Amino acid sequence: MFLLAAALLMQPATDPPVDWDKEFGVEEKVRDPVTGELPVDSYVQANGNAGAAPFAGSAMATAFGGQDGIRRIANRTVELSEADPRLAAIFQAHDMVRLKRTLFEQFCYILNAGCDYSGRDMASSHKDMGVRMRDMNALVENLQAAMREGKIGFAAQNRFLGKLAPMSGHVITR
Amino acid sequence: MDQSLFRSLAALSLALFCVTAPAAAQEASLVDGAKLLLTNGVTTIEGTSGGGVATWSTIAGRETDRGIGLSGHVTLIELPDYGWQSHGVAVGIANRIELSYARQNFDTRDVGTALGLGRGYTLNQDVFAAKLRLAGDVVYGEPLLPQISLGVEHKRNRDAPVARAVGAAHGSGTDVTLSATKLFLSHSVLVNATARLTKANQAGLLGFGSEGGDQHRLQFEGSVAYQLSRRAVIGAEYRTKPDNLAIAREEDWWDLFAAYALTDHLTVTAAYVDLGSIATFDQQRGGFLSAQIAF
C-alpha cells in the first residue's frame, strides 16, 4: 500500500495530462473557423421555427432601427444575460456566438426586417435548460433594457414582446 | 397616522426585512421577488390585489411559481363628507394563492353627528380574503387566454349595531369574486372583468343585506389600463353595487387612476374616485392615495 502510494507520488511530473474526453470517447467540438460557432445536431431549417408570424408592413422594422438596430438589441440582450447573475449559469454553458446570430435572425424575421430564421424551434432549443418563470422574467427584463438603450418606444417594445410572450410554454420547462 | 397603525406598519416592515434579508444571499431564494414589475397589481380597498377599487385576478407579492411574495399597503381616500383609511398585508404563494387581510376605517366626520352616532364616529371593518388562480397568465401564454382567479372575501363589520340600525340584516358577509385579467401587449392595454356575488352595503361598512333583500346579488367590476412604461400605468375602473338599504340610495363607483412603481418594491397609486351617494350624502367624489410595498 505504502509502496503503491510512493510510486504514484514519484511519477515523473512531465507526464502529459490525461485527455478524459478522449478516454471516454467524448467527441470534441471544434468551432467553425469562419463563423466561430460550435456545430449542432442537424435539424430541419424553416422560418416556422421562429415561433411567431412576422409583423405585416415595415413600421416595426423601422421602429427598431432596421437590421443594424435589431442586431445591437439581440447582441446586447445576450451580453446582459451572460453577465446577469440570475442567468449566467444557463447562458455561459452554451454557444453565445451562435445565439447572437440566431436570436438576431429570429428578431429580424419577426420584425419583418428582411431576414430568414435558420435556428431551431423554441421547444427543442430550450428543452434541457430547465428554464423557470423567474428566468423568463429576467430575460424579458434584459431584453427591455436592451430595447431601452436602443431608444425603442415603449408601445413598440410591448408590441414585440407580444410576439414572444406566447412562446413561454415552449421555453419554461419546470 | 394613529399609533396602532404606525406600530403595525413598523412590525410589517421588520417582518418583511427579516424574511428577505437572509434569503437574498442564497441562490434560489424562497422570496424570489422575480415577478415582472406591476404584474402583482395594486392593492384594492378590500386588501386584495387589483386596480385600487376593482379586484383583479392577479396574485399579490413579487413571487413567481416557486416562491413566496409579501406585500403591505396603506390607502387614504378624502371625500367631501367622509375620510377613508385602510391598511393591510397580503401573502402570495407560488403566484397561485393570495391570502390577505385589510382593516378599513371610515370616518363619518360631521355625518356622524347628523346620524346621531357622534361627530367623527368611525365605522370599522376587517376583510379576510383568499384568491386562487385557476388558469392562464396575465402576461404569458395564449394571447387571448386571460389569467382567471376565484376569490372569497369574508368581511366582518366591527360596528354591527350601527349596520343593523340603518337596516342591514347582518354584520358580516362573504363575497365571492371571479376575475379575468389580461395584458394585451400588442396594444399595451390591460383589461379586467370581475363578477362579484355580494350582499354588502357600501362594501360592508353599512352591513350586509336588508329586511327586504337578503340574497347575494351579482355585481360587475371592470378596469381598463394603459401601460405607459415599465413603471407607469394609467386607467379607469367601474364597479356596480347592490342597493339594499331603504334609508339611503347606493350608487355605482368609478375611478381614474395612475400607478407608478417608484422602486421595484414601492408602488404609489393616485386616483380620482366617485363613490356616489353614501348614507344620504351625495356626490362623494375625491382623491385616493395608496402606497404598496411588495417583495
Ligand code: HEM
Ligand atoms: C420567449 C422567450 C425566448 C425566445 C424568443 C428565445 C429565443 C432563442 C433562440 C432563437 C435561440 C437559438 C436557437 C438555436 O440555436 O437554434 C435560443 C437559444 C437559447 N436560449 Fe432562448 N429564447 C427565449 C427564452 C429563453 C430563456 C428564458 C432562457 C434562459 C433563461 C434562454 C436561454 C437560451 C440559451 C442558453 C440558448 C442557447 C441554446 C444552445 O445553444 O443550445 N432562452 N433562444
